[in-house]
Amino acid sequence: MLDALKDVVRKSSIHVCLINTGGCNGCDIEVVALLSPRYDLEQYGIYVHNNPREADVLLITGAVCEQWKENLQRIYSKAPEPKVVVAIGNCPLTGDVFNQEGSSVYAPVSDFIPVDAEIPGCPPRPAEILAAILAVGPDAIAAKGREKP
Amino acid sequence: MILPIGPIHPGLKEPVRLKLKTQGEKVINAEIDFGYVHRGIERVIEGKTWQKGIYLSERVCGICSYIHTQTFAETFEKIAGERVPLRAQYLRSLTNELDRIQSHFIANSTYFKAIEHETLFMYMLHLREPIMDAIELLTGNRVNMGWNVVGGVRMDAEEKHLNSIYQIITNLEKEYDKYVEMFEEGPLLALRSKDVGKMSKKDAIKGRAVGPIGRGSGLKHDVREEHHTYKDEFDWKVIWRKEGDNFARTMNRFDEITESIKIIKQIIENIPSGDVRKKITIPAGYADWRNEAPRGELAYMAETNGNLIQNISIRTPSIMNIDVCGKYMLQDVATVADAVATYASVDPCVACAERVIILNEKGEKTEFDGLHKVKYLQ
Amino acid sequence: MPMSSVIWYLYEFARKSWAESFAIAKTNAEIVETPERFRDFPQVFPEYCIACGACIAACPAPHAIKLIRSEDNTEEEGRTYPVINNRGCIRCGFCAEVCPTDPKTLTCGENHLIREDFTILPTEKMFVIDDYLCIRCKKCVKACQVEGAIVEEDNKIVIDQSKCIACGDCLDSCPVKGAIKGIYIDHVQEQKDIIKIIVNSLEESIEAKRDDISHLLDDEVYRFDFDIGDLVDRARSILSDDDIILDIFQKITDRLKLRIVTWDDEKCNRCQLCVNECPSGAITYNEEEDVVIRDAEKCLRCSICYQTCPFGVAGYYVARFLLDPLSLDTGVIHVTVKPSQLPIGAD
Incomplete structure (x- = not known):
């Protein structure tokens, strides 16, 4: 009974923290565009707070630069359980065009923290991001919440 | 006391660390740390063919991605000593102005978010979406457009596309003044914006401020005045103001949007017919080119052997603008909240700025150690 | 005072436009639709x-x-x-x-x-190393500007095509002619057609001189010059790029070794040894007319019939080519034919 109630609550209020680990900024502004009245992320009960300490979902963009190698794990540990990591764009998945000879990126993100969902694209359209977050976020949060620690 | 803000913070959109030296609530001076999004993009472009390079230069920055491709293309057209067909020049200018509008909208919305005016923040994003539609309609993608090539543009704009862009622009123009008025005449907004983060014209020249930040402080400097298309084809004027505070910078961007709307209307009314792309062979050589990005002057310097890019150096406006923000604006700010708002008002694009070459004390190029800092503490 | 503000609020919300937009409020269709020009994944x-x-x-x-x-x-x-x-x-x-x-x-x-x-290809050529000719001197590895583009794998030097930028530096550094090849990667079908035309006409020209070469002794060679003017005209009608045509001519004359099989029916004693040995079934025995027939179309030029035949019916010759000077206008292909040094006899 309590679990069911918790499920409902967790599904309907998701706090999101956006972490740019070194990308071109394109994915970040597409997430900002999601806040716009047209897409209106908040009508699905999702709030972008940019504060890892109260985040349920970490949205990772960017290809993990030098300074993020340790800080990313620190931020991940700061987020309270249950938490879900969604990688937006190609940078966290493969490093995109930056993962070539001469650059200083350490993609993919999954080398550092576990990734629950992936959204490919450079950058993905807001509609694609929205669909992916809604498909994964609520249920994953609820399922992770049910796991025994 | 030193108050660190960032790299991940509700007030910041991009990872950068502000270290504010405070005395009570008052901010005495500030230090800005970079290095969180350094990817080495210039080094990646070197050694690639120039056809590939244009798609890589697009990924320097996601907000002003368009102007990077145009400057890249024009640098290589200068090496070849050619100009693209007139219709291609018009289409480039059209996309450039659309990109400028959306970039200014997002810059102003970030500022309004920083001063906690959620309503205008939402209004700005609401106005921005139709412009993004227009860009996607024309080029096929919203952010990284892949629309320019050396020699012209990749697709021709059909009559229906131009008509619907004209429609979008007229719709924007109709309701636009209402939102500008909200900011210009709102008393509470004026309290948060006027006389906050002031920078004098002298300081702007000393710190090499460019774009709306420099123009907000009275520097009448716009590289579009020297660009051949803008100089010869369109009737427009440089927007500038004298106040040099957050209000001036934000208003300057608002007024530039009006000017861009004017240019777009001229483009769609006068666009000539003809080819939009021509084949260009690139000889070995070196060239530099400057263009007006939404944030100011963007310069490309490139050297090629005819096939591969041997050397490329990009100077983006944000590096100077963030620099003057730390040096001159964040001195003796009344509150910490105002300091964050001032930082947001310079429209910092950290992804652009992170391509710094590190020199040691002797002036020699050294390896990037991942921890380089730009210090302003006196 | 409070009453008036309540009335004001009611008045504000009761406006027709408010009521209308409240009634028709729904998610915009634009959220999911993509414009017709949208560039999705390829x-x-x-x-x-x-x-x-x-x-x-x-x-x-x-x-x-x-x-x-x-x-x-x-x-x-x-x-x-x-x-x-x-x-x-x-x-x-x-x-x-x-x-x-x-x-x-x-x-x-x-x-x-x-x-x-x-259609600007970023590279015109693709570079490959011919392992047969490569002497593993690794000069190309040193000359290569790109880290890891030329690597040694299993004692072979190979070019990693995903890293190669087709600059051609390796080609200049290579001391062996033909060990590194720059292949034009466009007009592949046309290139194949031109190669076919050149090889066929070279073979025909040698076949035509059969009478001269069939009397050659083991240590004799037969030389003649072949004029390429006619071939170049035919090649140009297929492909207009002279650089590619010259490249093809050069590669063929460098690498091609034509094996020629001649057939002298008069010497044949119908022993039919060759019929069973031929791997491609090109040689058949016709019982009604009592003749052994060789089908030149099916022949693989493997030389087994030449090595099998006790009577010297099959002749086996090797032809090499050289284009000199290296130009399409004045160039002449020098053809050298010599008898094969293979052992003869059924055992």
């Missing part, structure tokens, strides 16, 4: 692919395209085709622009200007 049509590698050479993203080859089965050989990795693709559409096949193997959104004169 679509692949494997059946058109000619495995030229242009898309890989063009792609700015390092992890986006891979050429793969499906497994052979009994009916057909495995097919080579590109596969798009969505996690690396940046949706620029450059692969679709450079794809040389018609119809396109790769399509990506609406690219109006995919026209022949704008």
Whole structure:
């Protein structure tokens, strides 16, 4: 009974923290565009707070630069359980065009923290991001919440 | 006391660390740390063919991605000593102005978010979406457009596309003044914006401020005045103001949007017919080119052997603008909240700025150690 | 006072436009719709692919395209085709622009200007190392500007095509003629046609001189010059690029070793030893007319009949070629034919 109630609550209020680990900024502004009245992320009960300490979902963009190698794990540990990591764009998945000879990126993100969902694209359209977050976020949060620690 | 803000913070959109030296609530001076999004993009472009390079230069920055491709293309057209067909020049200018509008909208919305005016923040994003539609309609993608090539543009704009862009622009123009008025005449907004983060014209020249930040402080400097298309084809004027505070910078961007709307209307009314792309062979050589990005002057310097890019150096406006923000604006700010708002008002694009070459004390190029800092503490 | 503000609020919310927009409020259709020009991830049509590698050479993203080859089965050989990795693709559409096949193997959104004169391949050539000729001096490895583009694998020097930028430095450094080859990666079918024409006409010209060469002794050679003027005209009618034609001529004359089998019916004693030995069934025995017939079309020039025949019916000669001077206008192919040094006899 309590679990069911918790499920409902967790599904309907998701706090999101956006972490740019070194990308071109394109994915970040597409997430900002999601806040716009047209897409209106908040009508699905999702709030972008940019504060890892109260985040349920970490949205990772960017290809993990030098300074993020340790800080990313620190931020991940700061987020309270249950938490879900969604990688937006190609940078966290493969490093995109930056993962070539001469650059200083350490993609993919999954080398550092576990990734629950992936959204490919450079950058993905807001509609694609929205669909992916809604498909994964609520249920994953609820399922992770049910796991025994 | 030193108050660190960032790299991940509700007030910041991009990872950068502000270290504010405070005395009570008052901010005495500030230090800005970079290095969180350094990817080495210039080094990646070197050694690639120039056809590939244009798609890589697009990924320097996601907000002003368009102007990077145009400057890249024009640098290589200068090496070849050619100009693209007139219709291609018009289409480039059209996309450039659309990109400028959306970039200014997002810059102003970030500022309004920083001063906690959620309503205008939402209004700005609401106005921005139709412009993004227009860009996607024309080029096929919203952010990284892949629309320019050396020699012209990749697709021709059909009559229906131009008509619907004209429609979008007229719709924007109709309701636009209402939102500008909200900011210009709102008393509470004026309290948060006027006389906050002031920078004098002298300081702007000393710190090499460019774009709306420099123009907000009275520097009448716009590289579009020297660009051949803008100089010869369109009737427009440089927007500038004298106040040099957050209000001036934000208003300057608002007024530039009006000017861009004017240019777009001229483009769609006068666009000539003809080819939009021509084949260009690139000889070995070196060239530099400057263009007006939404944030100011963007310069490309490139050297090629005819096939591969041997050397490329990009100077983006944000590096100077963030620099003057730390040096001159964040001195003796009344509150910490105002300091964050001032930082947001310079429209910092950290992804652009992170391509710094590190020199040691002797002036020699050294390896990037991942921890380089730009210090302003006196 | 409070009453008036309540009335004001009611008045404000009761406006017609408010009520109307409240009634029709719904999610915009624009959220899910993409415009017609939207450039999505590229679509692949494997059946058109000619495995030229242009898309890989063009792609700015390092992890986006891979050429793969499906497994052979009994009916057909495995097919080579590109596969798009969505996690690396940046949706620029450059692969679709450079794809040389018609119809396109790769399509990506609406690219109006995919026209022949704008199809700029970032590299004209693809460089490969001929392992047969390579002496493993590793001069090319030192000359290569790109880290890891030329590597040693299993005691072979190979060029990693995903890293190669086709600058041609390795070609200049190579001391062995023909060990590194720059292959033009466009107009593949035309190149094949030209090669076929050249080889066929060279063979015909040698066949025509059969009477001269069949009397050669073991240590004698026969030389004659072959004028390429006619061949060049035919090649130009297929492909207009002189650079590529000269490149093909040079490669053929450097590498080609034609084996010529002559057949002298008068010496034949109908022993039929060769009929069973021939691997391709090119030699048959016709019982009604009591003759052994060789079908030149089926012949593989393997020399087994020459080595088997006790009476010297089959003759076996090797022809080498040299184009000198290296030009299409004044060049002449020098042909050298000499008898094979292979042992003769059934055992």
